[in-house]
């Protein structure tokens with residue numbers, strides 16, 4: 101069974117059609133990429149999946165459950181985690197504290213409970229700390245753990261954001277432009293961590309990304325969007341060879357490179 105199944109989504113904002121006729125599935129352990137020129141509707145799809153926008157039409161099923169109309173925090177609690185195009189971390193908090201915040205879905209006991217049921221709350225705290233330590237090891241963040249995130253190099257901040265999403269123990273990860281603004285070395289590091297997430301944690305991912313090299317290297321399948329509509333879904337080799345894709349997207353990129 102598909103982890104995520106999206107059927108015929110349509111989302112419009114007062115006359116502007118952001119997404120139309122979008123259908124796709126993401127399978128166990130799959131890395132599915134969504135590409136397309138600026139304004140093609142990629143972020144809007146993420147906003148539909150995570151419950152920020154409610155589409156006028158279509159269905160989204162996540163592990164068999166219908167998500168349309170569900171609030172974002174409930175969708176997150178079901179295991180859909182997300183990283184953002186612009187880093188959304190608490191810049192004055194340390195790496196460890198930002199990752200602990202990623203555990204909030206797994207926290208059942210608040211301050212009062214901690215006072216009344218010290219044992220249970222303490223066990224839970226230890227479990228959360230240990231999950232955060234696993235993420236720190238996995239993403240090689242040890243040397244940065246005590247620094248406020250705002251002081252860290254940009255590439256490390258993006259890695260911490262991935263870490264926060266992983267701390268939630270996701271069943272599906274949405275990566276919104278994970279290497280945007282990164283230099284070559286930072287991009288290579290991030291690519292390696294994304295592959296590790298797939299291979300070692302087996303977490304399925306949907307990645308929106310403009311870096312074509314990264315998409316074609318990493319993705320199992322790619323959906324190409326243009327003006328809110330999917331024009332081709334297939335393996336990287338299939339979409340790269342598709343004349344409509346070359347015209348609509350790669351042609352567009354070529355123009356922007358040459359102008």
Ligand SMILES: Nc1ncnc2c1ncn2[C@@H]1O[C@H](COP(=O)(O)OP(=O)(O)OP(=O)(O)O)[C@@H](O)[C@H]1O
Pocket residue numbers: 113116117118119136137138139140141142143144145
């Ligand atoms: N909240 C909104 N209100 C009105 N129009 C919106 C809103 N969000 C998105 N749109 C419009 O929907 C279309 C798709 O936008 P979206 O941000 O999803 O594209 P994108 O492919 O993610 O672009 P980019 O690559 O630049 O991030 C655009 O025309 C955009 O202006």
